[in-house]
Amino acid sequence: MEGDTALKDHWILDREHSNEQVKPHIFRIIIDSLEAKVDERKKYLQNSNTNIEFDSNNDFLKIPKFESFNSDYYNNYIGKSQNWVGHVIEIMHDKFTAKLQDSNYPGTYEIANFEMEEISQGDKDLLTLGAIFYWSVGFAYEKGQVSKKSIIRFKRSAYLSENDIDNIADRASFFDKNINWDD
Amino acid sequence: MDLPSNNILETTLIGTGGGYGESIVLHLGNQNWIVVDSCVDPKTNNSLPLEYLKSIGVKVEKDVKLIICTHWHDDHILGISKLFEAAKNAVLSITKTSDRKKFLQLVELDYHKVESNSSISSTIELKNCISIANNRRGTIKTASEDRVLFSSNNSKIKIEVISLSPSDFVVHEFNEEISTLMKDFGNPNKKIVFNTPNDKSVVILVKINDHRILLGSDLEVTDDPRKGWLCILNKSQCIDAKSTIFKIPHHGSSTGYHKRIWDELIAENAIAKLTPWNRGNKLPKKDMLEKYLNHTPRLYSTSLNLNNKSKPRKRDRSLAKAINKFNSSLIEIKYHLGIVKCSANLNTQNVIWKVNLHDEAIQITANNIQKL
Numbered sequence: 055m056e057g058d059t060a061l062k063d064h065w066i067l068d069r070e071h072s073n074e075q076v077k078p079h080i081f082r083i084i085i086d087s088l089e090a091k092v093d094e095r096k097k098y099l100q101n102s103n104t105n106i107e108f109d110s111n112n113d114f115l116k117i118p119k120f121e122s123f124n125s126d127y128y129n130n131y132i133g134k135s136q137n138w139v140g141h142v143i144e145i146m147h148d149k150f151t152a153k154l155q156d157s158n159y160p161g162t163y164e165i166a167n168f169e170m171e172e173i174s175q176g177d178k179d180l181l182t183l184g185a186i187f188y189w190s191v192g193f194a195y196e197k198g199q200v201s202k203k204s205i206i207r208f209k210r211s212a213y214l215s216e217n218d219i220d221n222i223a224d225r226a227s228f229f230d231k232n233i234n235w236d237d
Numbered sequence: 238m239d240l241p242s243n244n245i246l247e248t249t250l251i252g253t254g255g256g257y258g259e260s261i262v263l264h265l266g267n268q269n270w271i272v273v274d275s276c277v278d279p280k281t282n283n284s285l286p287l288e289y290l291k292s293i294g295v296k297v298e299k300d301v302k303l304i305i306c307t308h309w310h311d312d313h314i315l316g317i318s319k320l321f322e323a324a325k326n327a328v329l330s331i332t333k334t335s336d337r338k339k340f341l342q343l344v345e346l347d348y349h350k351v352e353s354n355s356s357i358s359s360t361i362e363l364k365n366c367i368s369i370a371n372n373r374r375g376t377i378k379t380a381s382e383d384r385v386l387f388s389s390n391n392s393k394i395k396i397e398v399i400s401l402s403p404s405d406f407v408v409h410e411f412n413e414e415i416s417t418l419m420k421d422f423g424n425p426n427k428k429i430v431f432n433t434p435n436d437k438s439v440v441i442l443v444k445i446n447d448h449r450i451l452l453g454s455d456l457e458v459t460d461d462p463r464k465g466w467l468c469i470l471n472k473s474q475c476i477d478a479k480s481t482i483f484k485i486p487h488h489g490s491s492t493g494y495h496k497r498i499w500d501e502l503i504a505e506n507a508i509a510k511l512t513p514w515n516r517g518n519k520l521p522k523k524d525m526l527e528k529y530l531n532h533t534p535r536l537y538s539t540s541l542n543l544n545n546k547s548k549p550r551k552r553d554r555s556l557a558k559a560i561n562k563f564n565s566s567l568i569e570i571k572y573h574l575g576i577v578k579c580s581a582n583l584n585t586q587n588v589i590w591k592v593n594l595h596d597e598a599i600q601i602t603a604n605n606i607q608k609l
Contacts, residue, residue, distance in 0.1 A: 230341055
């Protein structure tokens with residue numbers, strides 16, 4: 055579905071904690087054990103009586119370093135999660151009400167109230183009537199620990215281009231002229 | 238449910254519990270069918286009036302003559318484009334706007350957001366209907382005060398379907414609202430939220446020989462006599478007799494009630510029917526039902542929320558617990574299908590309405606009001 059594809063990018067829990075990212079964590083363990091064996095071999099050669107010239111800078115003895123490898127990041131992933139697309143239908147002093155459509159299983163919709171303090175500072179300006187947001191609740195696995203997480207992120211969009219507006223006006227004029235309007 | 242014979246007049250109110258809309262299907266004799274508004278089953282997204290018509294064997298393509306969209310709120314318009322597509326012989330009727338091009342721009346603007354999932358269902362439905370009308374070079378008839386939308390006159394059955402609202406003042410006022418909606422909700426990160434009273438709603442009066450049926454849509458009573466029910470009560474030139482069937486406006490809310498409506502437009506012991514509203518401020522309220530019962534004992538609802546315990550949707554247990562930890566206010570808007578069907582013989586002098594209830598439809602009595 056077109057809508058699903060467009061929405062998937064916005065699931066912050068999915069993006070930051072994907073099950074796909076468990077794999078690099080296993081690679082890290084393999085690399086660590088290889089490095090330990092190489093270090094052991096280096097020490098043995100340095101301490102041996104045999105006349106072998108050993109250059110500790112020799113590249114072939116080095117295990118490549120993964121500088122950009124952020125192990126904390128890859129230790130984290132989400133297990134079960136529930137995602138909704140919501141839009142604000144009422145704003146009160148310290149909370150707002152939203153209509154929510156379940157993204158996992160569309161069908162009947164839900165309604166919920168949210169406290170203002172649940173909204174990140176950067177999203178507060180986006181909280182207006184009709185504003186669309188994404189809400190995810192799930193189990194996060196962080197460094198082997200399980201915790202429940204709830205994340206709300208408001209949608210950001212570019213304004214319409216001049217070309218878009220021209221097309222909209224053209225289509226409106228087309229239907230105005232071509233349909234038989236009986237007033 | 239069977240196909241009615243040509244001499245049977247039928248009005249069928251379909252309700253969904255409030256969240257997914259309401260629709261009225263009318264058989265005006267001689268296989269002349271009209272449909273007022275549309276609603277859907279949220280699981281299938283199928284248009285319920287279309288399913289109903291097919292289920293009783295109506296030749297939808299040929300025999301549905303008019304489809305009226307009383308106003309473009311989600312609970313009145315969902316599924317209307319599927320219905321219009323199937324009813325190839327039907328004329329579509331929507332609320333009149335004084336600046337049609339601007340209204341079409343609003344529809345196009347909101348429809349433009351469809352790829353970013355920000356369009357509202359109402360504009361998608363309207364846009365689809367407009368495209369269908371354009372493709373079949375069909376007619377869209379606008380509804381306003383005291384306007385005949387459909388008429389037929391053969392030797393035995395004289396029919397007139399008349400819109401009693403919106404008033405000219407409201408049509409003019411709507412123009413400004415369109416500009417505001419475009420300004421406030423044009424951005425693709427927003428969905429349109431309607432916050433104005435239901436004064437654009439189209440109230441329908443059906444005249445069939447001596448029978449009168451009044452369909453109140455969601456029209457409300459305001460202090461301003463230029464709009465709402467007061468305008469109809471003070472100005473309409475088309476009301477010549479009291480109605481024996483009344484679709485109570487706006488889910489039986491206090492804002493849809495005025496004593497004059499019942500005294501001046503509704504016959505004694507008329508059949509009154511309504512659909513409930515299950516979202517937020519739930520309707521109808523107990524005190525209003527008591528008020529309606531004082532006007533007529535023949536009061537029906539497509540469902541009645543006797544169990545007030547609202548819950549979220551059923552989910553995996555551990556997820557449900559996590560959701561409840563973060564937000565205990567989450568509730569599902571349940572789907573409650575109910576059908577109130579009234580039929581009468583057009584060949585008889587006295588109007589005798591027979592009522593049939595299906596699915597969750599219920600007759601409202603003093604006893605079940607107490608359980609609310």
